[in-house]
């Protein structure tokens with residue numbers, strides 16, 4: 470980056486229940502391919518209490534993200550969606566980050582499953598006005614850009630495809646593996662696996678099938 474270039478920041482929002490190598494590959498590919506100064510990992514806050522809601526408490530999800538990114542100097546945990554009351558819409562999160570980093574150019578990182586659902590998000594045009602979407606293909610998540618362009622005009626020129634291998638990893642499947650006593654080693658960072666074991670996460674069904 471030369472002196473006059475804007476600060477390029479990546480943002481990876483998610484539930485991270487738990488964080489896994491799919492998230493980390495997405496963040497690292499984007500960082501290198503797009504020359505990002507930093508990638509902010511933004512765990513979603515706790516939703517308003519609903520009986521039987523399957524998400525693990527934010528304190529665990531944030532701690533696991535911290536553990537997952539501890540060895541990477543450009544990866545940072547952002548509490549922007551943890552420390553404010555919900556609902557946590559991406560369009561609002563970007564506006565808040567825009568105030569915190571007024572000189573930054575934002576890249577919102579996502580898998581192609583999220584891109585396929587993007588038109589259903591709150592104010593998608595407002596999101597692509599504030600950030601470029603950096604997308605990693607994901608098995609089962611096919612996004613048709615012609616359809617997306619009809620539903621969210623202008624999106625085509627705000628999407629960048631990342632050159633990463635497709636990794637068939639999901640937090641849902643990892644929770645099942647823990648519950649069923651299958652290994653998660655080599656699927657999540659060792660520190661995340663240690664945290665899951667220490668806090669006995671995912672041992673009982675939490676709403677997943």
Ligand code: ATP
Pocket residue numbers: 482483484485486491492495578579580581582583605606607636637638639640641642
């Ligand atoms: P769950 O299975 O609980 O829905 P998840 O594995 O999809 O979780 P999230 O925290 O919901 O993880 O994902 C945050 C973001 O990371 C989303 O944009 C998602 O598309 C992306 N992502 C997660 N896993 C992958 C993967 N294996 N490849 C590419 N993108 C991924």
